[in-house]
Amino acid sequence: MTIVDSPAIAAGGPTLTQERRLVTAIPGPRSQELMTRKAAAVAAGVGHTIPVSVVAAGGGVIVDADGNSLIDLGSGIAVTGVGNANPRVVEAVTAQLNAFTHTCFTVAPYDSYVAVAEKLNALTPGDHAKRSALFNSGAEAVENAVKIARNFTKKQAVVAFDHAYHGRTNLTMGLTAKNIPYKSGFGPFAPEVYRAPLSYPFRDGGLSGAEAAARAITQIEKQVGAENLAAIIIEPIQGEGGFIVPAQGFLPALVEWCRANDVVFIADEVQTGFGRTGAWFASEHEGIVPDVVVTAKGIAGGLPLSAVTGRAEIMDSAMAGGLGGTYGGNPLACAAALASIESYEADGLIERAKRIGAVLLGRLNALRTADARIGDVRGRGAMVAMELVDPETGAPDAALTAKVAAHAHANGVLVLTCGTYGNVIRFLPPLTISDELLVEGLGVVAEGLRTA
Numbered sequence: 001m002t003i004v005d006s007p008a009i010a011a012g013g014p015t016l017t018q019e020r021r022l023v024t025a026i027p028g029p030r031s032q033e034l035m036t037r038k039a040a041a042v043a044a045g046v047g048h049t050i051p052v053s054v055v056a057a058g059g060g061v062i063v064d065a066d067g068n069s070l071i072d073l074g075s076g077i078a079v080t081g082v083g084n085a086n087p088r089v090v091e092a093v094t095a096q097l098n099a100f101t102h103t104c105f106t107v108a109p110y111d112s113y114v115a116v117a118e119k120l121n122a123l124t125p126g127d128h129a130k131r132s133a134l135f136n137s138g139a140e141a142v143e144n145a146v147k148i149a150r151n152f153t154k155k156q157a158v159v160a161f162d163h164a165y166h167g168r169t170n171l172t173m174g175l176t177a178k179n180i181p182y183k184s185g186f187g188p189f190a191p192e193v194y195r196a197p198l199s200y201p202f203r204d205g206g207l208s209g210a211e212a213a214a215r216a217i218t219q220i221e222k223q224v225g226a227e228n229l230a231a232i233i234i235e236p237i238q239g240e241g242g243f244i245v246p247a248q249g250f251l252p253a254l255v256e257w258c259r260a261n262d263v264v265f266i267a268d269e270v271q272t273g274f275g276r277t278g279a280w281f282a283s284e285h286e287g288i289v290p291d292v293v294v295t296a297k298g299i300a301g302g303l304p305l306s307a308v309t310g311r312a313e314i315m316d317s318a319m320a321g322g323l324g325g326t327y328g329g330n331p332l333a334c335a336a337a338l339a340s341i342e343s344y345e346a347d348g349l350i351e352r353a354k355r356i357g358a359v360l361l362g363r364l365n366a367l368r369t370a371d372a373r374i375g376d377v378r379g380r381g382a383m384v385a386m387e388l389v390d391p392e393t394g395a396p397d398a399a400l401t402a403k404v405a406a407h408a409h410a411n412g413v414l415v416l417t418c419g420t421y422g423n424v425i426r427f428l429p430p431l432t433i434s435d436e437l438l439v440e441g442l443g444v445v446a447e448g449l450r451t452a
């Protein structure tokens with residue numbers, strides 16, 4: 001079976017034609033109606049990237065209530081890697097719905113939770129003994145990873161990095177770097193969280209990975225002290241912070257330092273995990289073996305599930321009953337995760353992510369050579385971005401970024417922006433998108449740059 005013929009590519013079924021189709025302006029009248037109701041009913045703090053009323057999605061498209069079909073270059077923020085309404089996921093979840101919907105795993109356990117843990121233990125980097133625990137959201141899993149690391153090391157401090165994003169709960173807001181919109185006014189934040197400088201090749205004057213790691217480690221030693229530090233948490237490629245790929249050697253040096261200093265190294269693979277970067281986990285590109293890996297998003301084809309997977313001795317240090325939650329590892333989400341993992345494997349989606357990466361990097365680098373406003377193109381697999389700048393000064397150009405995104409949205413292409421400075425356009429297509437749609441979507445983005 002070729003990748004293009006795979007059932008996942010056909011996700012969404014025959015009724016969802018894989019095309020960009022605009023039959024009204026965006027938003028059309030029905031979407032506008034929903035936006036009016038949303039403004040009256042939903043808290044103003046809950047935003048939206050594009051003002052549409054979604055009725056269906058699959059393969060590489062999202063269809064709205066007015067009949068517009070948008071090219072999806074966001075996957076609901078890196079979630080629907082296996083495609084929306086992936087047939088394997090739909091079938092597995094439907095069967096589970098008909099069997100039972102909830103018992104609470106910590107009350108009355110079931111097979112699929114254990115099977116997901118077994119899969120995660122096998123798929124995450126390293127062949128040491130591992131254990132997993134399941135939760136609902138990325139933030140909840142990050143909180144639990146920190147909780148476990150503190151309990152294991154009997155230390156309290158946690159180091160996160162510049163440009164980091166780890167969630168919106170109280171502890172994870174504290175770990176997250178960017179103030180607006182994530183933190184401003186929402187404090188006070190949890191204590192014992194410290195920040196270290198990242199490796200950001202485009203903006204740190206060409207520091208090597210080893211130099212950037214030495215800078216971070218010196219700061220940690222001088223300002224926190226290894227004897228107080230429970231864990232370092234880092235995204236192997238920073239997501240919300242701007243798709244920042246650290247210089248080679250940065251992550252391995254941090255891991256080595258953690259190992260030598262009884263500090264738990266936590267990889268937040270919430271956005272980078274599950275094939276997104278052309279490997280099961282982005283840690284693999286740097287050959288690192290994290291002590292603890294946090295996953296969510298791409299794990300369950302759109303159902304809410306997250307996990308903490310780590311060295312058995314670390315994970316097992318929490319007392320019986322010390323980890324849990326009503327819904328963590330809900331049976332529907334576990335069924336979806338098992339079906340998603342099967343789809344990544346059987347439908348060749350990790351290879352597909354590599355191919356998508358080649359298309360993205362090829363096209364964007366070609367644009368860059370002709371347009372000095374594209375300061376940097378970076379990323380791996382189906383997680384690639386361009387950073388837009390003032391060509392004279394290199395200053396971040398958030399206004400241009402907003403214009404390009406608005407052009408794409410108006411023309412039926414859903415792209416996301418990110419970055420501490422709001423000047424990064426990121427591409428996170430479902431791995432089930434066709435080359436044709438991907439190239440067409442990039443063409444619309446390029447047109448946005450030309451006309452801005």
Ligand code: PLZ
Nearest residue numbers: 077137138139165166167235239270271
């Ligand atoms: N860690 C690396 O990317 C979620 C945030 C969307 P939750 N990123 C998308 C938004 O605006 O809220 C994320 C992440 C990394 C943790 C999280 C948090 O995951 O499932 O959103 O809690």
